[in-house]
Amino acid sequence: MNIKYFVASSALALVFASAPAGAQQQHMGHEPTPAEPAKPADPAPQPEPDHSTMDHSQMDHSQMDHSAVDQSGMAMPEHEGHGAMTGAFGTYPMARESSGTAWQPDASEHSGFMKSTGDWTLMGHGVLNLVYDHQSGRRGDNKLFAPGMLMGMARRPIGNGTLQLKAMVSPDPLMGKSGYPLLLASGETADGETRLIDRQHPHDFFMELSASLSQNIGPHSSVFLYGGLPGEPGFGPPAFMHREAIMDSPEAPISHHWLDSTHISFGVLTAGVVLDRVKLEVSRFNGREPDQHRWNIETGALDSTAIRLSWNPTDNLSLQGSWGHFEDPEQLEPGVDQKRWSASALYARDIAPDWKFAGTLAWGRKTIDHHGDALKDDAYVAEAALKHRQWTIFGRGEMTENRELLDAVEHGPAFKVGKVSLGAVRDFRIAEHLSFGVGGLFAVNFIPGGLEPLYGGKHPIGTMGFLRLKVE
Numbered sequence: 001m002n003i004k005y006f007v008a009s010s011a012l013a014l015v016f017a018s019a020p021a022g023a024q025q026q027h028m029g030h031e032p033t034p035a036e037p038a039k040p041a042d043p044a045p046q047p048e049p050d051h052s053t054m055d056h057s058q059m060d061h062s063q064m065d066h067s068a069v070d071q072s073g074m075a076m077p078e079h080e081g082h083g084a085m086t087g088a089f090g091t092y093p094m095a096r097e098s099s100g101t102a103w104q105p106d107a108s109e110h111s112g113f114m115k116s117t118g119d120w121t122l123m124g125h126g127v128l129n130l131v132y133d134h135q136s137g138r139r140g141d142n143k144l145f146a147p148g149m150l151m152g153m154a155r156r157p158i159g160n161g162t163l164q165l166k167a168m169v170s171p172d173p174l175m176g177k178s179g180y181p182l183l184l185a186s187g188e189t190a191d192g193e194t195r196l197i198d199r200q201h202p203h204d205f206f207m208e209l210s211a212s213l214s215q216n217i218g219p220h221s222s223v224f225l226y227g228g229l230p231g232e233p234g235f236g237p238p239a240f241m242h243r244e245a246i247m248d249s250p251e252a253p254i255s256h257h258w259l260d261s262t263h264i265s266f267g268v269l270t271a272g273v274v275l276d277r278v279k280l281e282v283s284r285f286n287g288r289e290p291d292q293h294r295w296n297i298e299t300g301a302l303d304s305t306a307i308r309l310s311w312n313p314t315d316n317l318s319l320q321g322s323w324g325h326f327e328d329p330e331q332l333e334p335g336v337d338q339k340r341w342s343a344s345a346l347y348a349r350d351i352a353p354d355w356k357f358a359g360t361l362a363w364g365r366k367t368i369d370h371h372g373d374a375l376k377d378d379a380y381v382a383e384a385a386l387k388h389r390q391w392t393i394f395g396r397g398e399m400t401e402n403r404e405l406l407d408a409v410e411h412g413p414a415f416k417v418g419k420v421s422l423g424a425v426r427d428f429r430i431a432e433h434l435s436f437g438v439g440g441l442f443a444v445n446f447i448p449g450g451l452e453p454l455y456g457g458k459h460p461i462g463t464m465g466f467l468r469l470k471v472e
Contacts, residue, residue, distance in 0.1 A: 088155060088164040089214045090222035090274035096312060099242040099263055100232025101212075101224075101270055101281060105348040106315040108244050109356065109387075111472040113433050119156040126150040126471040128171070131250045133180050137460030139198045141181035147172050147250065148468075149207060149241070161215035161222065168209075172202035173294035183445045183455070183462055184417045186404040187257040189331055192292050195407050200252045204264055204294045206230055220276040229297060230290075231268035233283035234308035235324045237344035237362050239263035244348055244358035245383035248392045248425050249441060250466045254417070255398045258364030258379035259342055262306070262324075264290055266298040279310040287326040303327040318346040339367040356387040370411045377401035377414050390429075394441075395422040405451060418446035421462070427470070437468040 087094045089101060098104040112125040128148035135141055151168040172179075177190040179201045188201040210228030217223055232239065239260045240246060240253050253259075265285045272281030287304030308322035326338040344362035351357050360383040368375045379400040386393045401414040423441025430436050443462040447455045 086162075088162050088212055089224040089226075089272065089279075091216055091220055092274065092276070092312075096318070098238035100208075100210075100228075100239070100268075101226050101234055101272060101279075102232070102236075102238040102242075103279060103310045103312060103318050103320065104238055104242075104244065104346050105318045106312060107348045107350070108346075108358070109348070111470075113472055121155045123153045123155075124151065124471070127468060129250050129466050129468045131180070131464055131466040133182075133251075133462070133464050135181040135183050135198070135460070135462045137183070138456035139183060139454060140460060140462075141199075143175075143180050145175040145180050147175065147180075147202075151208075158213065159215055161213065161224075164212045166208055166210045168207040169205055170203050170207050171205075173205050175202050177202070177292055177294070181462075182251060182254070183443075183460055184254045184400070184402070184405070184419055185252065185256070186254075186402060187261065188289055189292050192331065195332060195404055197405060197407055200256075202294055204230070204290050206297055207264055208232065209297075210268075222274045224272050224274070226268070226270040226272075228265075228268045229299070230264045230266045231270075231285075232263045233265055233268045233285040233304075233306045233324070234270050234272070234281040235262050235283070235306035235322045235340065236260045236308075236342040236364065237320060237346065237360065243346065243360050243383065245346070245360040245385045246394055246396055248385065248394050248439070249396065249421070249423055250439075250464055250468075251421065251441065251443070251462075253381060253396060253398055254402075254419055255362075255364065255379040255381050255400050258340070258366055258377075258400065259344075259362055259381065261289060266290065267300055267302050269302060277312045280308075281310075282307050287329045289329055289331065291331055304329075316347055316349045320344055336368060336370070341365045341367075354389050357384070358387075359384045368411065375403070375411060375414070377403060390427045391424065392427075393422075393424045396420070413450070415448050415451055417448065417451070420444050420446075423464070425466075425468070433471055435470045435472070437470065438466075439468070440465045 085094050086092060087097045093106045095108050095110055096103050096106050112123045114121065114123045128146060130146050133143050149168055149170045154165045156163055179196060179199045182200040183198050185200045186195060186197050188196055190196055208228055208230055210226060210231040212224060212226040214222050214224035236259045240256065267286035268283060270281050270283040272279055283306040284302040285304050286300040286302055288300055304325055304327045306322060306324035308320055310320040312318045321343045324340045326340060328334060329338055330336060342364045347359040349357055362381040364379045366377050381398045383396045397420045399416065399418040401416050403412055403414050405415055406412045421441050421443035423439060425437045425439030427435045427437040441464050445460050447458050452458055
């Protein structure tokens with residue numbers, strides 16, 4: 001039996017294993033509740049409240065989080081409040097954690113189904129979308145496809161810290177090697193020979209199989225190690241499907257390969273230190289992007305480096321700046337290395353009862369050494385979401401300098417292209433841990449004169465209608 005599939009299957013079996021009968025489930029909110037004085041016992045036993053659900057951790061690669069509960073020396077309280085619950089990498093609130101080792105605002109919303117058994121805490125989350133996609137113009141196309149993800153996590157205290165195991169899989173490979181139509185998107189390949197242009201590639205079946213170990217070194221400080229095959233190195237903001245401002249959108253950003261394409265890297269090792277609201281981490285990872293074989297687990301040298309500094313100055317704001325050297329990242333450009341920079345600000349705040357706002361501002365730069373010339377291409381992104389009970393309105397505006405829109409030219413001219421999209425989704429609770437959503441979006445693309453004949457106009461449009469199921 002292939003050792004890679006044995007390791008992957010074992011990790012998935014551990015993470016998704018059901019808790020034994022009688023395992024306690026917890027339900028926690030955001031703010032801690034002061035302990036109440038002891039009271040005399042009631043004359044008759046009272047029924048226990050149902051704490052079978054937990055809404056604490058925003059998720060997704062399509063929408064799920066990777067947060068979890070640290071139970072080191074902690075009894076689980078029966079009141080609503082997860083102030084005592086800490087992250088996997090330190091003593092900060094667990095809501096701060098997003099994809100990989102990335103941070104988001106402490107005020108971010110999260111959702112997941114959680115159980116405890118012995119020293120272990122298990123959590124799961126899943127999203128499945130059914131999307132009809134129409135992209136207009138000469139380069140447009142139509143497609144019905146079903147992206148999504150299923151995530152499982154297992155945590156337990158170990159020493160003075162936490163051991164965490166995570167697994168995430170996706171049905172994306174079922175949509176076919178060429179992915180789905182998305183004007184102005186580019187990156188990766190369907191056949192190992194030609195670029196995917198005006199299409200978003202499918203993600204691999206194995207999106208993450210990772211383990212981490214942290215140890216506290218002070219009241220508000222810790223050190224940690226994180227490893228994944230695949231995993232996410234310490235570069236850029238959280239992956240787009242985990243950012244609260246845009247996680248409800250079914251489409252990928254055209255800036256993906258500037259900011260967060262490393263969220264599936266086949267070989268990652270990250271070491272970091274947390275000092276209260278500041279985190280510094282260094283990663284060694286396999287810089288090659290995933291190839292066209294979407295069902296396997298790839299291996300390669302940890303030949304690339306990333307450094308990220310994160311800072312959460314308030315509960316509502318999360319900042320990061322990162323740098324990376326990517327060794328031979330493009331399959332179709334052997335021997336061509338890249339340097340990348342990224343900076344981002346994520347914001348989340350309750351603005352009124354039952355109203356929540358989340359936003360993202362991000363910048364990324366790719367620098368390619370081309371025959372002695374440094375080609376520098378930038379991408380800018382703004383995202384926002386407004387949530388009111390079961391309704392979510394979301395939008396994104398982005399601009400990229402893209403050299404891959406003319407497949408015939410290696411490192412051709414950089415075309416400055418842009419896109420604005422606006423959408424909404426309405427969720428309906430249909431069971432205790434299951435919701436059904438109906439949504440859609442409308443996008444306008446901005447094409448420069450040099451590309452207008454290829455696209456058949458300056459402003460081709462894109463539309464998507466979607467249905468989704470969320471298990472949480």
